[in-house]
Amino acid sequence: MDRHPQQLKRERQDKKRRARNIENLSRLRTYIKKVLATTSKADADSIYRDTVKIIDKAVSKNLIHRNTGARRKAQITRHINSLT
Numbered sequence: 413m414d415r416h417p418q419q420l421k422r423e424r425q426d427k428k429r430r431a432r433n434i435e436n437l438s439r440l441r442t443y444i445k446k447v448l449a450t451t452s453k454a455d456a457d458s459i460y461r462d463t464v465k466i467i468d469k470a471v472s473k474n475l476i477h478r479n480t481g482a483r484r485k486a487q488i489t490r491h492i493n494s495l496t
Contacts, residue, residue: 436470436473444484447460447488453492467481
């Protein structure tokens, strides 16, 4: 069966996008775990800012749903507040 050039191009683009999405999701999960693993407030604050930035960017790129982003931010905020 014949394959159209547009179909081949679309498959190439999909592979790149999937790799990018997996990388960004992995980074997101790693940062959330880093925040939740911290025990001192000083260490957690710097990681917290980066994590919130990554979550907001993932929501804006439709990588995760906005409610999921809000839930994750609430989760790490609760952890930060419990360290005081």
